[in-house]
Each structure stands twice: as C-alpha cells, then as structure tokens.
Amino acid sequence: MSHSKLAKKKSGSIDAKQYGMLIALILIYFIFSLLSGGKNISSMNVNNLIMQNSYVVILAVGMLLCVLTGNVDLSVGSVVAFTGAACAIMVLDFHLPIAVSFLMILLCGLLIGAWQGFFIAYLNVPAFVVTLANMLVFRGLTMVILGGQTKGPLPTGYVQIGAGYLPEIYTYIGGQKVELLSILVGVIASLIVIYMEIRSINKKKSYGFEVPAAWQEILKLVIIIFIINFFTIKLACYNGLPVVLALMLVLIIIYTFITNNTVPGRQIYAVGGNAKAAKLSGIKTQRVMFWIYVSMGLMSALAGIVLSARNASATPKAGEGFELDAIAACYIGGAAALGGSGTIIGAVVGALIMGVLNNGMSLIGWSVDIQRVVKGLVLLGAVTIDLISKKKAS
Amino acid sequence: MADVILEMKHITKEFSGVKALDDVNLTVERGEIHALCGENGAGKSTLMNILSAVYPYGDYSGKIIYNGKECKFRDIRDSERKGIVIIHQELALSPYLSIAENVFLGNEITNIKNVIDWSQTRRRSKEILEKVGLSGENVNLPVNKLSVGKQQLVEIAKALAKKVELLILDEPTASLNDEDSKKLLNIILGLKKRGITCIMISHKLNELSQVADSITVIRDGKTIETLKKGQDDLNEDRIIKGMVGRELTNRYPPRESELGDVAFEVKNWTVHHPDDSERVMLKDVNFNVRKGEVVGFAGLMGAGRTELAMSIFGKSYGSKISGEIYKDGKKLVLHDVQEAIRNGIAYASEDRKNYGLVLINDVRWNMTLSSLRDRFSRHWVIDRNEEIVAAEEYRGKLNIKANSIKQITGSLSGGNQQKVVLSKWILANPDVLILDEPTRGIDVGAKYEIYEIINSLAKAGKAVIFISSEMPELLGVCDRIYVLNQGEIAGELDKKDFSQEMIMKIIMSHTRREKQAI
Numbered sequence: 001m002s003h004s005k006l007a008k009k010k011s012g013s014i015d016a017k018q019y020g021m022l023i024a025l026i027l028i029y030f031i032f033s034l035l036s037g038g039k040n041i042s043s044m045n046v047n048n049l050i051m052q053n054s055y056v057v058i059l060a061v062g063m064l065l066c067v068l069t070g071n072v073d074l075s076v077g078s079v080v081a082f083t084g085a086a087c088a089i090m091v092l093d094f095h096l097p098i099a100v101s102f103l104m105i106l107l108c109g110l111l112i113g114a115w116q117g118f119f120i121a122y123l124n125v126p127a128f129v130v131t132l133a134n135m136l137v138f139r140g141l142t143m144v145i146l147g148g149q150t151k152g153p154l155p156t157g158y159v160q161i162g163a164g165y166l167p168e169i170y171t172y173i174g175g176q177k178v179e180l181l182s183i184l185v186g187v188i189a190s191l192i193v194i195y196m197e198i199r200s201i202n203k204k205k206s207y208g209f210e211v212p213a214a215w216q217e218i219l220k221l222v223i224i225i226f227i228i229n230f231f232t233i234k235l236a237c238y239n240g241l242p243v244v245l246a247l248m249l250v251l252i253i254i255y256t257f258i259t260n261n262t263v264p265g266r267q268i269y270a271v272g273g274n275a276k277a278a279k280l281s282g283i284k285t286q287r288v289m290f291w292i293y294v295s296m297g298l299m300s301a302l303a304g305i306v307l308s309a310r311n312a313s314a315t316p317k318a319g320e321g322f323e324l325d326a327i328a329a330c331y332i333g334g335a336a337a338l339g340g341s342g343t344i345i346g347a348v349v350g351a352l353i354m355g356v357l358n359n360g361m362s363l364i365g366w367s368v369d370i371q372r373v374v375k376g377l378v379l380l381g382a383v384t385i386d387l388i389s390k391k392k393a394s
Numbered sequence: 395m396a397d398v399i400l401e402m403k404h405i406t407k408e409f410s411g412v413k414a415l416d417d418v419n420l421t422v423e424r425g426e427i428h429a430l431c432g433e434n435g436a437g438k439s440t441l442m443n444i445l446s447a448v449y450p451y452g453d454y455s456g457k458i459i460y461n462g463k464e465c466k467f468r469d470i471r472d473s474e475r476k477g478i479v480i481i482h483q484e485l486a487l488s489p490y491l492s493i494a495e496n497v498f499l500g501n502e503i504t505n506i507k508n509v510i511d512w513s514q515t516r517r518r519s520k521e522i523l524e525k526v527g528l529s530g531e532n533v534n535l536p537v538n539k540l541s542v543g544k545q546q547l548v549e550i551a552k553a554l555a556k557k558v559e560l561l562i563l564d565e566p567t568a569s570l571n572d573e574d575s576k577k578l579l580n581i582i583l584g585l586k587k588r589g590i591t592c593i594m595i596s597h598k599l600n601e602l603s604q605v606a607d608s609i610t611v612i613r614d615g616k617t618i619e620t621l622k623k624g625q626d627d628l629n630e631d632r633i634i635k636g637m638v639g640r641e642l643t644n645r646y647p648p649r650e651s652e653l654g655d656v657a658f659e660v661k662n663w664t665v666h667h668p669d670d671s672e673r674v675m676l677k678d679v680n681f682n683v684r685k686g687e688v689v690g691f692a693g694l695m696g697a698g699r700t701e702l703a704m705s706i707f708g709k710s711y712g713s714k715i716s717g718e719i720y721k722d723g724k725k726l727v728l729h730d731v732q733e734a735i736r737n738g739i740a741y742a743s744e745d746r747k748n749y750g751l752v753l754i755n756d757v758r759w760n761m762t763l764s765s766l767r768d769r770f771s772r773h774w775v776i777d778r779n780e781e782i783v784a785a786e787e788y789r790g791k792l793n794i795k796a797n798s799i800k801q802i803t804g805s806l807s808g809g810n811q812q813k814v815v816l817s818k819w820i821l822a823n824p825d826v827l828i829l830d831e832p833t834r835g836i837d838v839g840a841k842y843e844i845y846e847i848i849n850s851l852a853k854a855g856k857a858v859i860f861i862s863s864e865m866p867e868l869l870g871v872c873d874r875i876y877v878l879n880q881g882e883i884a885g886e887l888d889k890k891d892f893s894q895e896m897i898m899k900i901i902m903s904h905t906r907r908e909k910q911a912i
Binding site: 203204207209261262263264266267269270273274276277278279280281282283284336340341 | 707708710730731732734735741743748749750751752753754755759763764766767771774775776778779782783818
C-alpha cells in the first residue's frame with residue numbers, strides 16, 4: 001500500500017527534522033563566526049548570547065504549551081513588564097526582602113495565568129482575544145504602577161539572578177584564567193548524557209526492541225558532548241556559569257520531561273491534536289487548557305524578574321515584542337500552527353536561532369531595522385519549508 | 395454498439411512509487427447508473443479523482459475519452475465545464491450560507507459583471523430543489539439547519555445547477571439511514587430518467603444491486619470485472635465474490651452466546667437538548683445488557699441512539715439529564731468521561747476521525763490514550779516501553795495493517811483506524827462497551843473482523859451495546875435488539891423474532907402512535 005511506505009519515511013524523519021534545526025543553528029553560528037571574524041565565538045560573546053536570550057528561552061518554553069493547543073499568548077510581553085515593575089516596587093518602595101518579593105511575584109504570575117485560563121478554558125473565550133485584551137490591560141497597569149517612570153537601581157542581591165554567576169573557583173591553566181566549576185559541570189553533564197543513553201538502550205534491549213545503529217548513537221553523543229563542552233569551556237574562560245543559564249536549563253529539563261514523559265504532557269498534545277477525541281478519551285480538556293495558561297503566567301513572571309534584574313531596573317516599556325519572539329521561536333522550532341505537534345527542545349533551538357541571528361548581525365554592524373527584516377524572513381522561510389516538507393511526506 | 399459516454403483506458407496512477415491504480419479500464423454508457431465496487435484502498439476514489447481532475451492530466455498515465463473526444467483536464471473547473479461533477483463523501487457545503495447560495499456556490503448567477511442576481515438565484519434554486527425532492531424548503535435557510543440527508547440532496551442540486559451530464563457520487567449514502575438512503579436512491583433514479591449518467595461508489599451492496607445498471611469491481615488497483623444487468627447476476631454475494639476474490643459464505647461469524655447476569659442497566663433515562671433545555675431528546679429510556687450479551691440499538695437517523703450513548707458516557711451529550719445507571723446492581727453517578735471510564739464503561743464514537751482518533755499521532759499513542767493514567771503510568775510518569783508492548787500485542791491480536799505501531803493513524807484505512815479505536819477501548823479494560831456504528835464506511839473484509847472482535851469481547855464476559863444503521867448486521871451479530879424511535883424505546887426484539895420487517899414495523903407503528911398522541 002502507498003500508506004505504509006510513507007509512514008516508514010515519516011517515522012524516520014521526525015528525529016531528522018529536530019536535528020535539522022539544530023544543524024541550522026550550528027550553521028548560522030558558524031557563518032556569523034566567519035563574517036564577524038570570530039567575534040561571536042569569543043568567551044564574552046557566548047556569555048552575552050546566553051544572558052541576552054534567557055528571557056526569550058524562558059518564555060518560549062511556556063509558550064510552546066499554548067502553541068501545542070493551537071493557541072498563543074499575546075500578553076506575555078506586558079505581563080513580563082508588569083511583574084518586573086511590581087517586583088521592583090516591592091523591593092525598593094516597600095522594602096520587602098528580595099526572596100519574599102520573588103515568591104510573591106511568582107504567585108502573582110500564577111494568578112495572572114489563572115485569570116486568563118479561566119476565561120479561555122471555562123468561558124470559552126478565544127485565547128487570542130483574551131490574551132490580546134490582557135496585553136493591553138497589563139501594559140496599562142505597568143504604566144500606572146510605575147507612574148510612567150523607570151524604577152531603579154535595584155540592589156545587588158536582586159540583580160544577581162539576571163546578571164550574576166554561580167560560585168566561581170578560579171585557577172590558571174597555561175596563563176589563561178579558568179573557572180573550574182564550569183568545566184566540572186560540563187564534564188558531569190557529559191557523563192550524565194552518556195549514562196542516560198546507555199540506560200535507555202539497555203532498557204530497549206531488555207524489551208527486545210530495535211536499537212539504532214551504534215555509529216548513529218556515537219555520532220549523536222559526540223555532537224551533544226561537543227556542544228555542552230564548547231559552551232562550558234567558553235564560559236569558564238569568562239566569568240563562569242551565569243545564574244540564568246542554570247535557571248534556563250532546569251526549566252528546559254522540567255518542561256521536556258513533562259511534555260515527553262508524563263500523563264499531563266501527553267494530554268496537552270491530545271487536546272491540541274483533536275480536542276473532541278481527547279475529551280471522549282477521558283481527558284479533562286478544560287482543566288488542561290487552564291493549567292497551560294497558569295504555567296505561561298508563571299514563566300512570564302519569572303522572565304519579568306530576570307529581565308528587571310539584568311537591567312537593574314524596571315521600565316514601562318520592558319518586554320515589548322517578547323510575545324512575538326516567543327511565538328516565533330516555537331514556530332521556527334517546528335511546532336505546528338494548528339497545534340498538536342512541537343517540542344520544547346525545538347522551541348529552545350528556535351529561540352537560539354533568533355538570538356544567534358540578532359547577535360551576529362549586531363556584531364557585523366547591521367542595523368536593527370535590517371535585523372527585523374531578516375528575522376521575519378527566517379520565520380517565514382522556516383515555517384514554509386516545514387510545511388512543504390510535511391506536505392511532501394503525505 | 396451502445397452509446398458510450400465515457401471511456402477510461404489503461405489508467406495507471408502511482409503515489410511515490412506505489413501503484414494505486416494499475417492499468418484500469420472503465421466504460422460507462424450514456425444514461426446508466428454505473429457502480430464502482432471494491433474494498434477500501436482498492437482505488438475507487440483515486441479513479442474518480444482522476445476523472446474529475448482532482449489529479450490533473452499528467453499526474454497519471456492512460457486516456458480519458460469523454461463524448462468521443464480525448465480529454466486532458468487540468469483542474470476541476472475544466473472537467474465541470476464538460477459536465478462532469480463529483481460529489482465527495484465529505485460534503486462540500488458552506489454551513490452558514492443559505493441553500494440558494496450553496497446551490498450556486500462557485501457558479502453564481504450574475505447580471506452585470508460579478509454582481510449576483512439574487513432574485514434569479516432564489517428562483518432558479520427553487521426550481522432545481524424541486525427536482526431533488528426538496529420542494530418545500532426555504533432557500534434562504536442556512537444549510538447547517540438541514541439534516542445530513544437533505545444536505546446530501548443540496549449537493550446534488552448544486553451539481554444540477556452546473557448542468558451536469560455525468561454525476562459522480564462517492565459513498566452518497568454512507569452517513570444516511572435506510573429511509574433517507576432510499577429517498578436519495580429514488581432521486582438518483584429520477585436523474586437517470588432525465589438522461590443524467592451516474593457513477594456511484596458505495597459499500598452498501600444491497601443498494602447497488604437495486605439501482606445499478608452495471609457494476610465494475612476493482613481490487614488492489616486493478617479492474618476485475620464489469621457486471622451488467624440482464625447478463626450477470628447482480629446480487630450481493632456475487633459482488634462480494636468479485637471484491638474479495640473468494641466467496642464469503644458467511645458474512646457474520648458464528649457465535650455461541652453465554653449470557654450471565656445483568657451487567658448494565660439504565661432506568662428512566664431522560665435527556666434534553668444541550669442548547670435548548672426545553673427540548674426532550676430522550677424520554678424515559680429503559681434497557682439492560684447482560685454479561686456476554688451483544689445488544690443492538692436500531693433506529694432511524696435522529697432516533698437518538700448516539701445521543702443516548704453519549705449521555706450515558708459521562709454526560710458527554712445533553713442537558714438536564716435524569717435517570718439512573720446501574721452496573722452489576724450498583725448505582726453509578728457519572729459526571730464526566732473519566733468517571734465513566736474508571737467505572738468500566740467505554741464508548742467508541744460513530745465518527746472515528748473527529749471523535750475517536752488524534753489523526754496526527756501514531757498507532758501506539760492513540761491506543762493508550764484513554765488508559766494512560768491508570769495503566770501506562772506510575773506517579774504521572776508514562777512507561778513508554780509498556781506502551782509499546784501493549785500496542786504491539788493489539789496490533790497483532792486485532793490484525794491491524796500498519797507497518798509499525800509508529801505509523802500515523804491518519805494514513806491508515808478506515809477499517810484499521812476503527813481497529814485502533816477498538817484497541818484503545820479494550821486497553822481501558824471496560825466491562826461495558828458501547829460501539830456506535832463501528833463498521834461505518836469500512837469494507838466487507840474488515841467488517842467481518844470487527845464482528846469477530848465483538849464476539850470475542852462478548853465471550854470474555856463483557857456487555858456489548860452495538861449501535862448500527864445497517865439492520866442486517868444487527869440481525870447477524872446481536873442477541874437482542876432495542877428499537878429506538880424519536881427518543882423513546884419503541885420496542886425490543888429477541889433473537890427468535892429478528893427480521894428487518896419487524897424492526898420497520900415497530901418504528902412505523904410507534905411513529906403513528908406518536909402522531910396520534912399529538
């Protein structure tokens with residue numbers, strides 16, 4: 001039958017597609033390293049890349065869940081500004097301890113998410129409309145609570161989460177100052193990756209399933225370990241591991257685990273793929289939708305804290321356009337606009353592609369206007385290529 | 395020599411290297427009703443898509459000779475201009491537009507350039523609607539207010555508006571009940587009298603043997619034979635022999651019933667319409683099912699069978715629901731689908747594409763969807779390896795023709811999709827299974843396998859509720875049949891009293907009583 005042959009191709013190319021985006025990322029990075037004369041692989045720039053893109057990555061991780069259900073959240077940029085402003089006010093005007101302020105702001109994010117989720121999930125108001133409305137509401141509220149002024153400077157303890165580093169242990173290797181913790185983390189991470197891979201292969205074997213060819217596994221491992229250690233060594237030569245990197249990694253791991261390996265994750269895909277069938281399979285679709293927006297609210301608040309910390313101040317215009325960057329990251333990362341398919345790693349890679357493009361174009365001196373044009377075309381191109389390749393496959 | 399309107403010669407069509415059609419020949423005479431038969435995936439729809447230029451000239455090899463001339467259609471408009479119109483299985487009406495607008499959709503009557511002449515449109519559509527037996531309808535009504543049967547007729551009206559000469563109908567009666575089907579077939583016979591030639595694809599073989607003048611059988615992308623009225627026998631068994639390549643002596647697998655205690659009982663079940671809580675959809679319905687019993691629900695379209703099943707299944711349908719559900723003598727209160735599943739009830743929807751499967755995901759993924767939490771996960775974490783083991787087991791047990799459990803369900807044939815849905819529910823380990831039209835739109839061979847699955851479920855002591863619009867299969871598979879009519883149980887038949895006439899009689903006399911009561 002014609003079906004069977006296609007399906008075989010398809011199942012083999014799901015992984016290829018994901019790696020395809022990763023390869024595109026590496027390629028773009030490589031091209032800009034040539035164009036910029038190696039500026040963008042400098043230790044400082046690697047550090048900047050991570051710092052600059054942390055909030056988009058955090059938002060893209062939350063946004064992917066919305067995109068999986070075929071929706072988007074347009075309010076995240078405004079919520080980022082609002083939560084950042086509220087946090088700054090708590091610390092500077094009310095003199096609350098920083099940790100308490102952070103916790104209250106995260107709670108505030110959850111409530112904002114619940115507020116939106118309530119309308120979307122239980123009153124069936126289209127997500128586009130609800131989040132568009134809240135984009136206006138929270139931008140307005142930000143202006144109100146800040147009185148149109150920038151609030152700052154924020155204390156060092158606060159700034160630490162956005163611009164700080166994990167404890168540093170310096171040593172000198174061949175005259176180069178090197179931070180040991182970064183190296184250590186890189187090595188440990190590599191070992192964990194190898195251990196996990198071996199464990200998964202053994203488990204597959206114990207069930208008698210097919211395992212991929214050894215050379216494929218080894219190639220995959222080599223690439224992953226190279227990337228991990230490239231970053232950690234670069235960071236080791238600068239100031240060590242940024243706090244936001246740790247934060248980002250924890251979030252990526254948690255969200256990847258949720259979407260791949262848990263029942264709620266599977267339910268999100270089911271609701272996005274076919275809500276009616278999901279409902280008749282015993283999935284509480286409204287509850288799923290509600291919690292997706294609660295999670296998005298939490299991620300927005302987190303990004304709000306990180307952004308205000310990095311800028312050491314809260315501004316009324318903070319976070320403008322972040323929602324679009326996050327949505328674009330999901331689509332570039334291969335998520336389907338109609339919902340039902342997409343991965344966290346894809347969204348992260350999508351966010352990094354945009355980040356590397358931004359950063360690279362800045363380094364070679366292209367203006368912000370041109371950067372926007374290029375980013376727009378990359379989004380259009382990535383989604384078009386994705387759709388065409390899917391069409392060919394069916 | 396008869397007057398031939400259409401000849402398709404040596405048609406071969408490949409999909410990425412796989413031959414869907416291999417040297418197919420089809421000859422249709424002017425003014426006849428020509429049926430195309432074959433199992434799902436045999437290539438009937440592909441052939442018709444070539445004729446109507448869904449696949450344009452150049453996408454296939456071979457010749458189409460229409461009215462004596464070779465045709466090289468580039469697109470659907472090309473073929474429609476020549477008078478070839480196809481009506482697909484999925485209706486192509488715009489739900490919120492009026493009947494009149496739909497009849498002339500893409501073919502609008504205009505006076506000056508591109509300005510629609512509404513009075514003319516309404517007048518002409520009224521004329522055309524009369525021809526398809528819809529003379530009473532208000533042409534300004536949006537089509538989504540019409541029943542599926544009437545929408546089907548609007549589709550035909552739309553074809554007539556295009557001055558159709560050759561009408562292709564792909565499974566026109568698939569979603570219709572017996573009565574509506576009969577009406578539709580009469581309309582088609584009426585069209586034949588007007589000189590319109592019809593090509594009809596259908597799985598309902600009894601209909602074909604009634605109306606067709608000739609029948610072409612396609613199997614595995616090849617023409618097997620063409621049977622002609624008057625020369626050949628056009629009965630069902632003969633057609634099936636051509637379709638499956640062997641005689642299917644028994645269309646229903648044999649079964650010994652071993653009935654246990656009453657497993658499931660519904661009492662005084664009353665349900666109102668979900669949007670209009672005054673409108674009674676089901677009134678005081680009572681029924682029971684024993685362990686190991688297959689109980690059928692017969693009825694016309696709109697009798698309330700699906701509504702009954704869904705309202706029982708965790709209130710998935712309706713408002714202001716009252717009545718009681720008992721399982722093994724214990725009263726159940728089911729607020730949602732999850733509770734229904736946890737209490738051992740399963741419902742496989744009549745509409746597997748929209749309500750049964752997540753078509754973009756694979757076989758394994760779909761199979762475990764409703765039992766994920768209780769069977770395939772620990773502390774909310776999914777055990778993928780267990781999933782794979784179970785999916786492989788059921789792929790084998792139910793003979794699902796997929797090349798692996800990783801195949802996307804959207805690319806499976808109807809019968810195999812249905813088997814995935816059944817696997818999903820069997821994996822949820824229910825005691826009561828409600829199967830709503832499980833054989834709709836699937837071919838004879840796959841139907842037989844579905845019946846076998848039903849038998850094995852009953853043998854395992856499950857209570858099976860079997861809803862179907864095809865009376866013969868209810869009679870062939872069930873132990874007992876309830877007849878539902880206008881939201882009420884109109885009668886109950888034991889196996890010894892089974893006959894189509896009895897069912898129809900019950901429906902008719904109930905309808906009459908209801909009318910008198912009003």
